[in-house]
Amino acid sequence: MSHQSRSSLAAKRHPRAPVFAALGDETRLSLVAKLCSGQARSISQLTEGSKLTRQAITKHLRLLERVGIVHSVRTGRESRFEFDPEPIEEMKKYLDFVSQQWDQALSRLKSFVED
DSSP, X not given: OOHHHHHHHHHHHXXXXXXXXXXXXXXXXXXXXXXXXXXXXXXXXXXXXXXXXXXXXXXHHHHHHHTTSEEEEEXXXXXXXXXXXXXXXXXXXXXXXXXXXXXXXXXXXXXHHHO
16 A cells, blocks of 8 residues: 555544644744735745745645645736635644543542542
8 A cells, every 4th residue: 555545544534634744844834824814925925034945835835735724826827825724723623622531531530549
């Protein structure tokens, strides 16, 4: 089974995993932070202040686009990228759920130890 096939299977079983993986890169986190302002930005604008090439930034943006964190809008010859908060909001809900489970487990452990 190819690496890509395994990745696709993992994404189907754990749909949050690709979003976590995409956000696990410092460059992509930086791009998301730049796009969180709500203003669509071109690749040129997103490359400003970076040591990376436009091609490298484009590669990171396409990965963010595949997991739904950003989407692009074509304006003439230029692609402009916009942030989509929905996947991040879903991640927050998931993390809140996991946190609640840990809180409950710790509470049960505390009750057990104190009895």
